[in-house]
Amino acid sequence: MERRLSGLAASTGLAFGPAVMFRAVGEMRREKGPVASERQALADAISASLEAVAALAESLNGEAADIVGFQVALLDDDALTEAAYAAIEGGAAADTAWRQAMVDEIAGYEASDDPYFRARAADIADIRDRVLRQLFDLPELTSAPPGAIILAQDLPPSAFLGIDWSRGGGIVLGAGSPTSHVAMLARGRSVPMVVGIGSEWEAISGTVVVDGVAGLVLTGASHESIERARRQANDLGRLREQAEARKSQPAVTRDGTPIAVMINVADLDDVAGLPPEACDGIGLTRTEFLVEQTLRDEMAQFEAYAGLLRWAAGRPVTIRTLDAGGDKPIAGYTLDGETNPFLGLRGIRLSLRHPDIFRVQLRALARAAAIGPLKIMLPMVTTAQELEQARALLDAVLVDLAAEDMPHAVPALGIMVEVPAAAMAIASFDAAFFSIGSNDLTQYATAAARDGLAVAAYSDVLHPGVLAMISHVARHGAETGREVSLCGDAGGDPHAIEALLRAGIRVVSVSPGLLAIAKDAIRDVDLSVPDEAA
Known part of the structure; x- marks a missing residue:
């Protein structure tokens, strides 16, 4: 019987295919053998997991590589396994010992005052389950058939990254959030995704239709529904192909308004294979990944920035100074023990607190x-x-630098607008340009955490209050002749683009994977038509 299940749209698009369950190992237990055998079984499972995750990390770049790299570091750390091996010596089976060790490890992360470490608890759970799956010889999602719809309560980033999405497919989660790591990865790879459908996911089987536009899941689909989904998916596929073919063309609205579309990057790997003429430059360079290990190494930082400028071939490159703190701690740099790091010392506050490190970057x-x-x-x-x-x-x-006769130039100095107080007092800032960070601005303005499913409906960039702040900043930029761009997720969201353009935004910066879609969405907007009639 055909059923429609409602959830939250996390990644646009439409897919249909066979349901593939990704279940946690749960309460499975193995028969305990001699201590030496159990110790070896755990060692083999950890080694196989480390090999698989390390191979996955080598195939990735940018933020995806950082997510998986954290797991590689943990699996390679003997301190993570000490408690489990001690439990085996005390008579526990390998799976029981590993579970208990991970329960304690996860509890430590979840109890942290730092949201970064609380968020990393999911990575520990991912590692726990990956090793358990090796112990029980369970298949990974890499063996899922082409075009499969992955069903799970939640999906670890490493499991997502291990799937070949070039063959199609989609995701349906009982939990999850539209702003989770996996959702961001899905949007970057154009994988349709619906989250938050509750326990209903466990009863889904057969052919499933995922509508990542409407946030709907169709299970037990009839032949007619599947054929309709096939036609819609083919239509969307053709539109994507057409958008990709036009990717290097300028983004101009129907009424002739030119819109600059730039890209967000973390390092040079993010632009691999992308011709610089496909965009109008780099609108956001996140330096946390570039300089975390080179805080005091001026030459290493210079070479990283120079590589991006050479790739851009004369197009502007905007580089954000170190935005540590919040969910991006750096040992020895960020402050430990803050009760709410998102409202504590982060971004420019930390840079000014560490002027010696700030000078190196400048x-x-x-x-x-x-x-x-x-x-x-x-x-x-x-x-x-x-x-x-x-x-x-x-x-x-x-x-x-002038005194040292070192080649240099005077860069334009601008600010991100992500604090509501700054947005409302924008006229007080003598900045060369302004870039609206819509993720944090929305989070702070709506009092809704970006990764919280329960408050996901509140964290909406299209909230009239958020749009009013964006419009206020854009109007100030137009009146003073200073560029105002938007570099958050909203800039690559086809559903938000028209509202942003009507609010006065004329420059957006998006993930490289969303470049073609964003440009096509811009071309569909007619700013000469009154908003009510659009």
């Missing part, structure tokens, strides 16, 4: 600016004083 940026049009963007700015303090440090760095 020197590398000013030197790289001699290669091409580099723009410096300060994150989490709240007061005009923070901008002026950063400007004073940059001015001092420029004086030093």
